[in-house]
Amino acid sequence: MIPVQGFAGKKVAVLGLGRSGLATAVALEAGGATPVVWDDNEAARDAAEKQGYPATDLRKAGVWEDIATLIVSPGIPHLYPEPNPVVRNATAAGVPIDNDIGLFFRSFATYEWDGFDVAPRVIAITGSNGKSTTAALIHHVLTHARRPSQLAGNIGRGVLDIDPAHDGEVVVLELSSYQTELARSLTPDVAVFTNLSPDHLDRHGGIGGYFAAKRRLFAEGGPDRAVIGVDEKEGRFLANQMAEGPADDRVIRISVDAKLTGPGWAVFARKGFLSEYRKGRQMGSIDLRKIKGLPGAHNHQNACAAYAAVRTLGIAPKVIKAAFHSFGGLAHRSQIVGTANGVTYVNDSKATNVDAAQKALLAFRNIRWIAGGQGKTGGISSLAPHLGNVRKAYLIGASAEEFASQLGDTPYQICETMERAVAAASKDAEEGDTVLLAPAAASFDQYKSFEHRGDDFTAIVAALIDG
Structure with a gap:
């Protein structure tokens, strides 16, 4: 505490x-x-x-x-x-x-730190998608490197419930926009911005308010290092605001859309390969294609963010690479929960909006897609260009009829419940197919949380495979 x-x-x-x-x-x-x-x-x-x-x-x-x-x-x-x-x-x-985040930042440091050889540090991660996986991956790398670390915030323990810091410890915080928008003190040593897509717009009064809530993590405290995803205009704007010039390596730009090789510090992933560049020279590289815990471009973005964050702590690329290979993935985020008869079952229940669902749909092939729940504004119409990998959709929850009307030529079946959807998808699936739960909707019409929804999917798949 x-x-x-x-x-x-x-x-x-x-x-x-x-x-x-x-x-x-x-x-x-x-x-x-x-x-x-x-x-x-x-x-x-x-x-x-x-x-x-x-x-x-x-x-x-x-x-x-x-x-x-x-x-x-x-x-x-x-x-x-x-x-x-x-x-x-x-x-x-x-x-x-x-809020409790503000209390944490004003209370974490104590006079006991005067006796430490290495002052504890805080890495804080925000963004629309990927922040949980990024936070967990950073924590995993630190643990692999035998650096004392605690994981807290929107993942793991509450921020005020963690243990007082040890010498040289790193606290990794996942922070939502709800947490960053109100905290009076926000002073991480390293701040990470993964990406931005529309979410929680009613809570923030629109996309501008949503971005402003996340931007506070960088603007209020002035972190020593800022790791910023620049694949959206908001990230590019934020990086520009934080840097004094192109060569300012206090800002580390990350991307999965572009090769970043300018005079500053950058980490990017192209065609499955992560590369680190600093002052125009390549400093490290990792082949991400065979890392089972990080499938798809969205997880490659998470890998870039985590890699950049731990590099600021001096952890070597070869140590990071070994840690990535032992990362098992995070529950409810592109989590492989079973394989039978050549069919893979993937739980991405955390894909509660269309942007997260899009990333999941692009990460796999021959998809039997389970989607639906408490739909958000606009439904899934924006996913139309990204359904090429979907063989058939199996729709559940309150949004099933709405989603069906937005699927175009993609075959679908209205199943209403998770049990019926898994059964139908499993019956239709052929060797090489992936049965993917990526709802593109909130869970509260049928479940207590996205975790509850994902656990139900996992249990149904387990019973189907064992039966």
Whole structure:
């Protein structure tokens, strides 16, 4: 646990009592603050009270007179589409608003670091797609290189729930736009921007607000190194803003669309080969084609981002290469969950938007595509140019009819449920086919989370193969 600094003897309000909210209350108390907690959900309030944190109704205006700050959990809106009533009350009372990420960055460093030979460092990763795999891959490389490391944030443990830093340790954080948009302190040593595609637009008031939320990771704290994907205009703009000139190697540009060989520092992947260039000279290369845990161009982009991040720590290319080969992939992200009769079953339940689904569709051949769920604005119409690898689609969930109307000439079958979709796809599949779950939709119409959806797919496939 990271005790929160700066609020000893003060009352701090906590809104949202899920995993991060409860961890925040514990960390505040450990730092000498008095947490005043609330959740709009009664069951969450009851669970918190059982852990010693009785709720105080923060919707009442009179409670704010002696509150030092309000800590808001990531899923709770503070601006768009409408502020939560508790947030509105805090704003009216002039109470500062922060989140657990801001508390982490103001509390992680301690006086004990004065005795360390090597100061701990923080690598923070954001972006629309690939940030979980990138974070896990960085952590894996560090572990392989025997560098002490912890994985936290939107993956692994909550940021305030990790252990205090050891000498030379590296904390790897995956940060969503919900987490970066509100944090008052954002000071990673290395910041990584993978890519940008439309997502969470209602929460951020449009694509500009969404990009602005992610850009804060770079603009607020000024990282020592910035690893930036430049395959979209937003990434190119961000790299331009962070660099003092073409040769400024504090910015490492990454790409899977272009060969980057200018005077600065760049890592790119072309035709399955990763290359590192610095000052116009090649410094390293890795053949990614036979690395089973990193299939497809989207995972090659993740590999470029992870490679660049760990290179800033001085880890050698040959060590990174060996670590990549032992990386088993991340659950629900292009995860091979079974093979039978020459048919491969792949769980990419994390592909909750069309951009992520597109990357999965381009990573495999002869696809039996399971898609659908709680569809997002625009459906899957933008995927039309990328369906060449799809032999047939098997549609589930609330968006099944809508998705069917946008498939053009691609054969489809409306299956409604995951069990029916897997059964139908398996029956149709021939040797060399891939049954791919890449929903291009959220999961909440039928499941608690994308993990729940992916676990259901995996269990059904296991039963089918074992049966």
